[in-house]
Amino acid sequence: MSRVMYCTGDALIAMGHQVEYLFSEHWQVSNSIYMRRLAVPLQIPALIYSLAQKGKHYDIVEIHEPLAAPYCFNRKINQNLPPVVVFSHGLEKRNQLTELAYRRQKYLPVSLPLRFLRITVLQAMYALQHSDHVICLNSEDAAYLQQIGVAKNRITQADNGVESQFLLAGKALAQANLSRLGILFLGTWVLRKGILDLVPAISQVMQRHPALQFTIAGCGFDTDTILADFTEDIRSRIQVIPKLSSNEELIEIYRQHSILVLPSYFEGQPLTMLEAAAMGLAIVTTNICGMADFIENGINGFTVPVGNFEALAEYLDRLVSDEKLARSFGETARQKVQAYTWENAAYKIVSAYKKTIKADTNCFD
Incomplete structure (x- = not known):
């Protein structure tokens, strides 16, 4: 705020x-x-x-x-x-x-x-x-x-x-056309952010894709506390970053990922979503609040009903399996967010x- x-x-x-x-x-x-x-x-x-x-x-x-x-x-x-x-x-x-x-x-x-x-x-x-x-x-x-x-x-x-730093970094990243794969959750590790749905959905997708990396950033808790929610077989592929201190650090984290997941049951209009769009990430989120106002399902991201971890897992799996689709969603979202200054x-x-x-x-x- x-x-x-x-x-x-x-x-x-x-x-x-x-x-x-x-x-x-x-x-x-x-x-x-x-x-x-x-x-x-x-x-x-x-x-x-x-x-x-x-x-x-x-x-x-x-x-x-x-x-x-x-x-x-x-x-x-x-x-x-x-x-x-x-x-x-x-x-x-x-x-x-x-x-x-x-x-x-x-x-x-x-x-x-x-x-x-x-x-x-x-x-x-x-x-x-x-x-x-x-x-x-x-x-x-x-x-x-x-x-x-x-x-x-x-x-x-x-x-x-969105601050100009993110828009410029996203433009440069799009022009570089680099291959990247990874799912990012950026937010506090609390019920409102949909963590009860996130854990089983991410776990399913990571078990289907043995090379997939998942990052939990800005969560406010230490690594051991967060990893305790996941099964031991995937913990080594989960990166936990409790606190973020600068836009430069945020930009670097976005740059390393291709997908943002945000399964909140309530928000206003999350900055995370707009910044991720500016950086060209494909977004999977819930079909409510400011997320529904920005994400057009199947065009610049996917939206799922609140509490439906099966749909969340399905859409994440589709994007991980189809890099071209993830790039297309990310670029469409990046173009749309240019007006959000x-x-x-x-x-x-x-x-x-x-x-x-x-x-x-x-x-x-």
Whole structure:
């Protein structure tokens, strides 16, 4: 999320706008995640108001969805607070509903908070319904916002972007026309990323293709913890990279692989997918959220139903067996992603800001 903020912020600054970030150093709270979820949202309106008292005026305040409720409430009381745009990187309520459905599909335990109450979901729902404007990242989220009563003219569906480094590296790689074979999973090793489907699907494909290499990068866990989920006969062909620290490192990892697998049950619009497309990887992912908006099944990648590891294994096997098909998908995705720049993303965000400011001004006409 912070990468998205900085990349869009840089593009906005290049367009002549002034952007300031308020991050964790501004909040006086404990290190407890639970306490931060409760305390940080309450401090935001007070901080903005105190800055205004010191002469710091903002035309727009953009707040991440789960943190915005207290500010939205305070703005209804104090119209002098700047209008607020809520930015959702994946609607909290839809995340809850999809996790609940996925757990039931997989016969996993369901906690009471997941079934009935989550503080972040309650905060998010209030913010979405009482903000001046909402920016989301996929068509399913945009449709859901209208279902819960957010007016269409208060919704902007934006896209994430790809940094020029990836676009240039992908172009050079396409021109080099090098042969490469390997499957990459890039993301945290958590349930939402579809690891329960990934493990059996990858295991089947690797057993069918004895030379196939598989990389798990940016997973957040050590090698032994990750490899424990796989059978011993394929562990030697699995590379685990717990943390990534630079775009150069990311680009090198993409360069070594031909296929990206992303079987998440919920996302906003994953940067991983767009970066992999920029690097010419064939993508196998689920037919939901921002993945479904970008991947046209059978044209620039494959999409599978959530939780269907058999289909995931089948499509991965097809791409591993058919290098020409994988190259074709990768090149088609690479061509499509050229339009997904941070500059284009910033234009949509600025349009949402201007619409919000205009609507706020008209309230006082």
